[in-house]
Amino acid sequence: MYRPIKIKEDLYYLGVNDRTKALFENLWPLPKGVSYNSYLICDEKTALMDTVDVCYSDLFLHKLDIALNGKKLDYVIINHMEPDHSGSLGLLRSRFPEVQIVGNKRTLDMVSGFYGLNDGVIEIKDKQVLSLGKHQLEFHLTPMVHWPETMMTYETTEKIIFSGDAFGTFGTLDGGITDAQLHPDRYYDEMIRYYSNIVGKFGTPVQAALKKLSALEIKCICSTHGPVWTMEDQIQKVVSIYDKLSKYEGDEGVVIAYGSMYGHTEQMAETIAYQLAQRGIREVILHNTSKRSHSYIIRDIFKYKGLIVGSPTYNNKLYPEVEALISKIEGRDMKNRYFSYFGSFTWAGNAIKHIQELAHKGKFEVVGEPVEMKQAMTDQIYDQCIALGDAMADRLIQDRE
Ligand code: FEO
Numbered sequence: 001m002y003r004p005i006k007i008k009e010d011l012y013y014l015g016v017n018d019r020t021k022a023l024f025e026n027l028w029p030l031p032k033g034v035s036y037n038s039y040l041i042c043d044e045k046t047a048l049m050d051t052v053d054v055c056y057s058d059l060f061l062h063k064l065d066i067a068l069n070g071k072k073l074d075y076v077i078i079n080h081m082e083p084d085h086s087g088s089l090g091l092l093r094s095r096f097p098e099v100q101i102v103g104n105k106r107t108l109d110m111v112s113g114f115y116g117l118n119d120g121v122i123e124i125k126d127k128q129v130l131s132l133g134k135h136q137l138e139f140h141l142t143p144m145v146h147w148p149e150t151m152m153t154y155e156t157t158e159k160i161i162f163s164g165d166a167f168g169t170f171g172t173l174d175g176g177i178t179d180a181q182l183h184p185d186r187y188y189d190e191m192i193r194y195y196s197n198i199v200g201k202f203g204t205p206v207q208a209a210l211k212k213l214s215a216l217e218i219k220c221i222c223s224t225h226g227p228v229w230t231m232e233d234q235i236q237k238v239v240s241i242y243d244k245l246s247k248y249e250g251d252e253g254v255v256i257a258y259g260s261m262y263g264h265t266e267q268m269a270e271t272i273a274y275q276l277a278q279r280g281i282r283e284v285i286l287h288n289t290s291k292r293s294h295s296y297i298i299r300d301i302f303k304y305k306g307l308i309v310g311s312p313t314y315n316n317k318l319y320p321e322v323e324a325l326i327s328k329i330e331g332r333d334m335k336n337r338y339f340s341y342f343g344s345f346t347w348a349g350n351a352i353k354h355i356q357e358l359a360h361k362g363k364f365e366v367v368g369e370p371v372e373m374k375q376a377m378t379d380q381i382y383d384q385c386i387a388l389g390d391a392m393a394d395r396l397i398q399d400r401e
Helices: 054-068 089-095 105-115 185-214 232-246 264-278 294-303 320-331 351-359 379-398
Strands: 005-008 011-013 016-018 034-036 039-042 046-049 075-077 100-103 121-123 129-131 136-141 151-155 160-164 220-223 251-258 284-288 304-314 337-345 364-366 371-374
Touching (some): 016 054, 039 054, 054 089, 089 105, 100 105, 105 121, 185 232, 185 294, 220 232, 251 294, 251 379, 264 284, 264 337, 264 371, 264 379, 294 304, 294 320, 304 320, 304 351, 320 351, 337 379, 351 364, 371 379
Parallel strands (some): 046 075, 075 100, 160 220, 251 284, 304 337, 337 371
Antiparallel strands (some): 005 011, 011 039, 016 034, 039 046, 129 136
């Protein structure tokens, strides 16, 4: 039988690991799985923080029973309604008919819409406090981190923030739950991928949430995915990662994302990459948009300042995988990138024109002259690709000064 996992005095971890699902949101690969975290505070009153994906309800409710150890469940606090966290709410209410569902106005509208639950709910407002006894819960509305109803719950005695998706990561928790019990470095790239894929569009709301959090003393971050952050240096690090990502700030480096059917457009990408390396740009990442999941390409676009996109012309339009990637870039309101582009065609050029539309939306600084190749590499096209690599390198090097 499971034993309760205690993180701190009165605080239990009730999360589950999903090593089965292939795609998060049916879109984003989960090679290392994902955890759905839920927590229980046992005080004079008991409060559950979020639930888990419905696929794991049985195990989750079993863990909850054990942690409660015969106590009544008084409250379930809903920080985020996306079904990876709220999915077990209906079953929870069936098992604990008297539990009060606590959320803001938008949350309760979704609780009604998704689960048909309208009774036994408590609507809270920003900064409202709910007392459990020793522990006080203060609610901070943080809309659009990641849905409009999202909020964070601050436990004022131990200074714990229950942050919802914020500061979460892909990747299961294999043994260790807190950062002190595992190697946090294993999770940072998966934190960036989670942020860029799931929350990436909402940089401004994330900045607003960070501003709110800056007024709080935080000794522990309990996110809904990935490790519990308890170490001072790790808390500083995850907050600074979020700050940087939500400002769309990148490191020195270039992502070259291209489509290529028979390798000709790829030769252009290789030539540009070669010149970047010649000029001392050490982080150059080529992504074949047909082969590499866009989840990872988006992650790298969030990591690096330089972005170069290349596409063949296909049915008089962009190559479909490049078009799909551009849609994902636009969907994340991506900005603050140095942007270059190139394309190819066999009998009628059109790819360049379509990439230009992205370039001219004003979110990116266009660097160098775009290169358009007819059919195959020539000396002239090679030199133009070298010049494009030079222009991007010049722009990045300028920032070092
Ligand atoms: Fe982990 Fe927005 O759900």
